[in-house]
Amino acid sequence: MIEVKGLSKRFGDIHAVREISFSVEKGEIFGFLGPNGAGKTTSIHMMCGLLTPDSGSIIINGEELRPGSTELRRQIGFVPQETALYPELSATENLRFWGGLYGLKKDELDRKIEEVLQLVELSNRAKDKVGTYSGGMQKRVNLAAGVLHNPDVVFMDEPTAGVDPQGRFAILNIIRELAAKGKAIIYTTHYMDEAQKLCDRIAIMDFGEILGIGNFETLRDEVGKGFQIFARGDFDGAKLAHQLKNDFEGEVLHSGRGLLAVVVADATELGRFVAAMKGHGVNADDLKIKETDLETVFLKLTGRELRD
Ligand SMILES: Nc1ncnc2c1ncn2[C@@H]1O[C@H](COP(=O)(O)OP(=O)(O)OP(=O)(O)O)[C@@H](O)[C@H]1O
Numbered sequence: 001m002i003e004v005k006g007l008s009k010r011f012g013d014i015h016a017v018r019e020i021s022f023s024v025e026k027g028e029i030f031g032f033l034g035p036n037g038a039g040k041t042t043s044i045h046m047m048c049g050l051l052t053p054d055s056g057s058i059i060i061n062g063e064e065l066r067p068g069s070t071e072l073r074r075q076i077g078f079v080p081q082e083t084a085l086y087p088e089l090s091a092t093e094n095l096r097f098w099g100g101l102y103g104l105k106k107d108e109l110d111r112k113i114e115e116v117l118q119l120v121e122l123s124n125r126a127k128d129k130v131g132t133y134s135g136g137m138q139k140r141v142n143l144a145a146g147v148l149h150n151p152d153v154v155f156m157d158e159p160t161a162g163v164d165p166q167g168r169f170a171i172l173n174i175i176r177e178l179a180a181k182g183k184a185i186i187y188t189t190h191y192m193d194e195a196q197k198l199c200d201r202i203a204i205m206d207f208g209e210i211l212g213i214g215n216f217e218t219l220r221d222e223v224g225k226g227f228q229i230f231a232r233g234d235f236d237g238a239k240l241a242h243q244l245k246n247d248f249e250g251e252v253l254h255s256g257r258g259l260l261a262v263v264v265a266d267a268t269e270l271g272r273f274v275a276a277m278k279g280h281g282v283n284a285d286d287l288k289i290k291e292t293d294l295e296t297v298f299l300k301l302t303g304r305e306l307r308d
C-alpha cells in the first residue's frame with residue numbers, strides 16, 4: 001500500500017533522515033520508534049507530502065507521491081504531533097473546518113463527522129468547546145480530523161505523547177480499529193512498551209537512520225531470547241564490568257556512567273551478579289532482571305537508552 005525507497009533529508013549540516021526504506025501493507029500497524037531528534041517527524045512529513053525529500057521515492061497505491069499529487073494526497077491522512085485545533089470551537093466545528101479543507105460536501109461531511117466522533121468516543125462531548133477537553137481528548141479530536149476523509153494510509157506523529165495511561169489505552173484501541181478496517185497505519189512513538197504491544201512491525205530509528213526493522217520476534221534476535229540484568233547506581237559501568245570479569249559470567253550489553261547491563265543465561269544468575277558487585281564494594285540503587293524486550297534491543301542497536 002505504501003512503499004518508501006531511499007528517502008533522505010538534510011537541513012543544512014543536519015542529516016535528519018538517511019536513506020530509509022520500508023513498505024507497509026493494508027491493515028498493518030507500522031511503528032517508528034526513536035528518541036527526540038531521531039528524524040521521525042521529518043520522515044512523516046515527507047511521506048505525507050508536506051516536505052520535499054532530497055532524494056528517494058514514496059509510492060502509495062502504486063503511484064509516486066510528487067509535489068503536484070493532489071488526488072493521491074486524498075488517500076493520505078495525517079495526525080500531527082502538535083494538536084491543530086481551535087479551542088474556542090466545539091469538536092464538531094473543528095471537524096467541519098478540517099472537512100471543508102478536504103472538500104467534503106455538507107451532507108457527507110456531517111455523516112463523516114458523526115462517524116469519526118463515534119470512533120474516538122466523543123459523541124457525547126461533540127458540542128463542547130475543545131478548549132475545555134483534557135489533553136487526551138484533544139489528541140482524540142486531532143486523530144479524528146486526520147481520518148475524516150477516510151484515507152487508505154494514515155500517518156500519526158506521536159498520537160499518545162503526554163497522555164495518561166487510560167487515555168493512551170483509548171487511543172491505541174482507535175488505532176487498532178482503523179487497522180482492522182484495512183488502513184495502513186504508520187505511527188511514531190518513543191514509548192517502547194507501547195510499540196511492542198501495538199505494532200505489527202517496528203523500525204528503530206536513531207540519528208536519521210533505521211537501525212533495525214521487523215516484528216518484535218525478529219528484532220529480539222538482535223539480542224537473543226533470554227534475560228538481561230540492568231544495574232543502575234552511582235558507579236562507572238565500564239570499570240565495574242572490568243572488575244566483574246573474573247567473578248561473573250555474562251556478556252556485557254552496555255556499560256556507561258551509572259549503568260551496567262549484562263546478558264545472562266538464566267534468571268538465577270542475579271544472585272551471583274549481586275554477590276560479585278558487593279565483593280567489589282559496589283551497590284546498585286536500582287537492579288532489575290527481565291526478558292529481552294524492545295528496550296534491550298534499542299540499547300543494543302543504538303548504544304544508548306531511549307530515556308536519555
Ligand atoms: N525545519 C528544520 N530546520 C532545521 N532542522 C530541522 C528542521 N526540522 C527538523 N530538524 C532537525 O532534524 C532532526 C530530526 O528532527 P525531527 O523533528 O524529525 O525528529 P523527531 O524524531 O520527530 O523528534 P521528536 O521526538 O523530538 O519529535 C533534528 O536534529 C532536528 O533539529
Ligand SMILES: [Mg+2]
Pocket residue numbers: 040041042081157
Ligand atoms: Mg517529532
